[in-house]
Each structure stands twice: as C-alpha cells, then as structure tokens.
Amino acid sequence: xxxxxxxxxxxxxxxxxxxxxxxxxxxxxxxxxxxxxxxxxxxxxxxxxxxxxxxxxxxxxxxxxxxxxxxxxxxxxxxxxxxxxxxxxxxxxxxxxxxxxxxxxxxxxxxxxxxxxxxxxxxxxxxxxxxxxxxxxxxxxxxxxxxxxxxxxxxxxxxxxxxxxxxxxxxxxxxxxxxxxxxxxxxxxxxxxxxxxxxxxxxxxxxx
Numbered sequence: 001x002x003x004x005x006x007x008x009x010x011x012x013x014x015x016x017x018x019x020x021x022x023x024x025x026x027x028x029x030x031x032x033x034x035x036x037x038x039x040x041x042x043x044x045x046x047x048x049x050x051x052x053x054x055x056x057x058x059x060x061x062x063x064x065x066x067x068x069x070x071x072x073x074x075x076x077x078x079x080x081x082x083x084x085x086x087x088x089x090x091x092x093x094x095x096x097x098x099x100x101x102x103x104x105x106x107x108x109x110x111x112x113x114x115x116x117x118x119x120x121x122x123x124x125x126x127x128x129x130x131x132x133x134x135x136x137x138x139x140x141x142x143x144x145x146x147x148x149x150x151x152x153x154x155x156x157x158x159x160x161x162x163x164x165x166x167x168x169x170x171x172x173x174x175x176x177x178x179x180x181x182x183x184x185x186x187x188x189x190x191x192x193x194x195x196x197x198x199x200x201x202x203x204x205x206x207x208x
Contacts, residue, residue: 001034005145015082020046026078041160078109088114
C-alpha cells in the first residue's frame with residue numbers, strides 16, 4: 001500500500017499531535033485502491049489504548065463521501081489507526097475488530113502506525129478461496145506533493161479527537177454500536193458497521 005506524501009505527512013502529524021491513539025479512514029485513488037490520497041478523521045473519544053468512534057459522525061462521513069462521488073471501496077476499506085507505543089503489532093482486540101467489522105467486505109486493509117515509525121499493514125480478501133497477507137507500505141514520492149497544511153490538520157484534530165481522562169467501560173473483544181435508540185444508516189450498516197440497539201456507544205479497545 002502506498003501513501004501520497006501529503007497523506008503520510010498528515011498521518012504523522014495526527015499521530016504525534018497528542019498522547020492517545022487516533023483512528024480514521026484512508027481515502028483511495030479512483031484508479032488505485034491501494035494508493036491513499038488522504039486520511040479523514042471522524043469524531044472520536046480516545047485514550048492511550050482505545051478509540052471510540054461517534055456513530056453519527058461516521059454515518060455523516062459516509063454520506064459526504066458518496067455525495068463527493070466516491071465509491072465505498074475508496075473510503076470504507078482502509079482502516080487506519082495509530083499506537084502511541086513503539087509497537088505497531090495489532091492487539092487481539094484490533095484483530096477481533098478487523099474480523100468482525102471488515103470480515104464481510106470483499107477486501108479490506110488494516111494499517112497501524114506506531115509512535116517511533118514501526119508500521120503494520122495487512123490485506124484481507126474474500127474472492128476465490130479468500131486469504132490475507134501482510135503487504136509493504138511506501139510513500140510514493142513520484143506523486144505530486146500538495147504540501148502540508150498544519151492549520152487545517154490542527155482544526156480537524158481539534159474538532160474530531162477528544163482525549164478521555166480514563167478508559168471508558170468496555171466489553172473486551174466486542175464492537176458495540178448504537179445511534180439514537182438504535183436508528184441505523186443504510187450505507188453505514190451494509191458496508192462497515194453493525195449496530196446493537198441495546199447500547200449507546202461504538203468503540204474498539206486495546207487493553208493494557
């Protein structure tokens with residue numbers, strides 16, 4: 001998988017902006033679904049070991065991407081998050097989330113970037129016999145570099161990332177979802193998420 005220089009610079013900035021994990025979606029090129037042109041955050045509550053996405057914000061993000069003319073495989077297949085520690089190795093909860101949330105997708109990528117630069121990237125696909133394998137990660141400096149925009153990135157971080165003072169309660173190994181008494185969003189449901197109307201939060205955690 002390749003990143004544009006701008007997308008990579010933005011990811012490094014978001015990783016180092018605060019002490020917590022940060023999660024988001026990779027936005028892929030129309031002609032190369034493994035080329036990440038941009039990274040988009042949604043509203044989330046974060047700790048050093050967890051990220052809690054806001055359901056309504058993810059649904060809004062999906063709507064905005066469709067309105068912009070993008071297809072689901074361009075914005076709902078590359079799951080990106082950071083680890084504030086030195087290791088990018090996925091935790092058992094990361095693995096559970098990848099299996100549960102993306103297991104029904106035709107293909108998906110889990111990418112993790114750790115604080116000191118270690119990366120982990122794995123592609124999973126369902127076509128034919130199906131399978132998964134780790135893939136290389138590169139920054140494609142042959143692409144035009146749009147430059148950095150620290151002010152815009154800072155605004156995006158400030159409006160989407162809310163550090164939590166302590167770990168929120170969670171059920172280890174489960175992705176819990178619910179929005180407004182269980183109201184669902186068609187694209188949101190079908191392509192990426194699943195809801196549990198008995199709960200009011202959606203999050204994945206990486207316990208210490």
